[in-house]
Amino acid sequence: MILILHFVCTGLNTRGGIPRLLNAALEEYYTEATLWYLEVIFDFGTRCKLRHWQAEAQRLASTIGEDTFQQKIFFISIHSEVTRGDLFVGKDEGGDDVAVLPKEFMDYLFAGCLRPLVSRATLFMLSCGPVVTFPQSICSFKEVLLELRPAYTIAFGATHFIGAVIKSFIVAFGSRVVIQGHDLGEVFTDLLNVSVELPMHTDAYLFQFEEQMASDMPNPLSSAVHIKGMHYSWYHTHHRPWGCPLPMSCPKCGSIHSWSPSKQGEDSSGAPGRISTCQSPACGFQMFSYQPRSYQVIKVKVGEGMGWIKQAGI
Ligand SMILES: [Zn+2]
Ligand SMILES: [Zn+2]
Incomplete structure (x- = not known):
């Protein structure tokens, strides 16, 4: 069973959205019982609205039920504060936007029984780039990923991210990763290369949850987990x-x-x-x-002065 769950910040237009495109690309391979698509709008800009959201998150978790999914793909459509990298959580009493650090945001969003569902999921941040380009927000973001343990998290670095540029990327993700079962980390640059518009529009970030086997550890009781962050930027000489x-x-x-x-x-x-x-x-x-300082060059074709610069340690 496959679960696609789309969280949309209140006020955002999701027409022609990427999550629905993934769902459409997968539909012919699954049935209504084996492919689930759910879309929820969130707004927790005030204490009162946060309580409502917590109740709704609980209802959503019970609708989803037991976690027997082969693949869980979560999308978060949200704006990121251009000057800091905070994420918008909704509107306050006066109708103004409220933004908080990524960790605080994710802790609110994945309330109650939704929280354990994030473990092993693939998480797409459909947001503008500041969330992954400001050191303080990247740090806060990685901290919460370490707790929530999604297998992979994908984010984009463009200051004004346009979802349309990842259309072919997401369709290729559906066939290579969801249907054929390839590991996302192994095919990531292939997916980036499918898209004509993506390389010129945005950098891409991939965060991978890594757990070291207990047997490799000096103290078997402590398990070493960390988030490996990678940054891909398109170069042309x-x-x-x-x-x-x-x-x-x-x-x-x-x-x-x-x-x-x-x-x-x-x-x-x-x-x-x-x-x-x-x-x-x-x-x-x-x-x-x-x-x-440290990088790996991934060429599209040998002899051509273009490809991806991959930087680890993000
Ligand atoms: Zn934005
Ligand atoms: Zn000049």
């Missing part, structure tokens, strides 16, 4: 050296698309990176893109 997009126009002369093919070089302190030079007459402005 001319347009996105080391995965960092060059500005469309030159900051000095304002020319559009004037960057030269990038060249290997060093900054004034000797740090390695790539140098792109503005080719507009008499400008010569240079942009420097730093080489990450």
Whole structure:
């Protein structure tokens, strides 16, 4: 049995949504009894609304019943605060948006009997990037993932994330991971490569829950668990050296698309990176893109100057 559960922050439009697309992609392989799709709107911006949500979460958990699912795929459609990376939980008494740190948010969302369901699930954060680009929110996010133990969590780094760019990604996820049973960590870059729009629009983050076997531990009673965070950014030697997009126009002369093919070089302190030079007459402005400290390059095709830069230790 497969469970798709979609949590939607109040006020968000979910028409043409990604979770429904996954459900549609899976429908012909399952029956109504073996593929469940549930969508719930949440709002816990006030104490009173939080109590309502807690009761609703309890009802939802009893509707779902016993956890005998082969795959649980959870989506959270939400906004992330652009200046901090906090997540919106709903509206307060005055109708203003309320945002809290990711850990607090997830603790509220997965209330009561919903909480144990997250264990072994695959969790998609359909949110703008700040939640995974600010150190404080990443830290809080990883802390709660360690407690909730989803097998994998996927998030996207674009400041203004557009769900439409992951359409082909999610359909490929349905066939490779859900139907064929591949491990998400092993096929992740294949899924990213299916999409034409995704690489240019957003970076991707994959968080994997890892548990060390008790027998490998010096003290068998303590089990070592941790969250392995990986960041994938698209690079192109001319347009996105080391995965960092060059500005469309030159900051000095304002020319559009004037960057030269990038060249290997060093900054004034000797740090390695790539140098792109503005080719507009008499400008010569240079942009420097730093080489990450530790990384792995995953090429799409051998000999082409593009692919993914994978950084571990997020
Ligand atoms: Zn947003
Ligand atoms: Zn210029």
